[in-house]
Amino acid sequence: MAFIDYYKILGIDKAASDKDVKNAYRKLARKYHPDLNPNDAEANKKFQEINEANEVLSDPEKRKKYDKYGENWQHGEAYEQQTRQQQNRQRSSGGSGGFEGFGGGFGGGEDFSDFFQSMFGGAGGGRRTGYRGQDLNAEFQLNLQDTLQTHKQTLTVNGKNIRITIPAGIENGQTIKIAGHGGAGVNGGPAGDLFIKFNIPADVRFKRDGANLYNTIDLDLYTAVLGGEIMAETPTGKVKVKVKPETQNGTKVKLKGKGMPVYKKENEFGDLYLTYNIKIPTNLTEKQKQLFEELSKS
Template sequence: MDYKDYYQVLGVEKTATKDQIKKAYRKLARQHHPDVNPGNEEAERKFKEANEAQEVLSDDEKRRKYDQLGADWQRYQQTGGARGGQSQGGGFDWSQYAQGGGAGGGEDPFGGADFSDFFSSMFGGVGGQGGGRPRTGQDYQAELELSLEDAYQGGPRTLTVNGKNLRLTIQPGAEDGQVIRLRDQGGPGRSGGPAGSLYITLRIRPDARYSRTGHDLTMDVPIDMYTTLLGGEKTVETLSGAVKITIKPETPNGTRLRLRGKGFPVYRQPGQFGDLYLRLSLTLPQHLTDEEKTLFRQLAALRQ
């Protein structure tokens, strides 16, 4: 039975806080989740290792016991890995650490289906093996991709996690990287404990028309030379519908116009919106005719 370095698995120091452990676990869980890596046995192995490491290091009692064992593990190996009682070779008493997986007779007490032999021998496996106090089930991680319009409008969405279809409602104004928690949709509890939670990270695809800064949006609006010089009106499509804007005569190229309340909804604050900024971009006529070139030369001469 090999020793498991749970700190190394998560890539954290032995002095890591619970928040640092949780952050490292979530990163690895997203990277190696079976839904992201279908059929990849190596990713599945790393996903299980991360789950196991988080199970131990996020629990004060398990972590204390694991840290205590770490100092004695070398003696355990030197004694040949005696499983029960006190070894004659080095005086290492494994029984003070081992829970016993509930096996009896000639069965291997180090067995375990979901966790490693090392974990099962120390903590009695999962699903109530070896008794113990009720424990909350494992938290799961998932991602949900949305378009900018989806995030603007909100509404119901269906997400499949571990073969289970889950329905959730996205509130208008959701942000990229925002995490939504669904209680009791994680792993099953142990020894009668509650199920874990499902943490869904929202990923909003970039939009070719708009750039977003907080609740505000910016978009480029092409304006022809004649409207720029003489003024006029132009219809602009926004996320909330068409808006007609007025262009003043001789408007400089790059001018920014502000449309109040036409930006992104403020999350969980109904009726509140950011602003939409229109950046006017001059477009020049192409493929001029001989007559048009003559007229432009006349205009240029008048300006000299």
């Protein structure tokens, strides 16, 4: 198992500050983002590697463990416990203590992954102990229209195609877990999990709050005064809306069930709220002005 150098992936050195990590990640994420590299498997793989590296190096505690234990940083506590047990056994048997048999510890030139391989049952022998693989994190972008129906999607993560079901009504920032699709386990241990975070940019038409949607719609003065019908846009198409006579500017109306699907609740929907913005007519003809003057005097 080769050592994964997260610093090399982000193009920084071990002395890099938190700001350096953040800037390097942003620069590379923009370059290799799937939206800018459609159907490019290599770019997609690189994007996942960048996210994985940032996940570890942007977290002070994770970075500290990674700097000490390398790729197997998640198993650091298990290693330390194994070290203490080994030292206790050697002291009780009159041994010299330590792990000189493994090349003098981490300074002996081995990469960390191979070191752990020998420590827990590989070439160095000893009792085999399986450890769970590393959890992986990925991001996936959708638009509002993509969230109207439950659908299946194939993602490429670390070179593997994974088919997932995306529930209708999923929200921006929401994360779902795909069990067993993270990093491989150590010495036969179970694989980690894959966590997918969904990014759903703000829609130009609607403001979203959970399953409810909000929109401001222009209403001409004549319809506001006399009443009538208008066509209003919803996520699934346009619908007729009756306007009451003498409707005031800023009036809000609710279109029941015309919002977003409720997450994981079949056939349940939020509402769409419309706010009327009454438009005052401009460029009136002389005749129209006279009519308004007559109306004002009546």
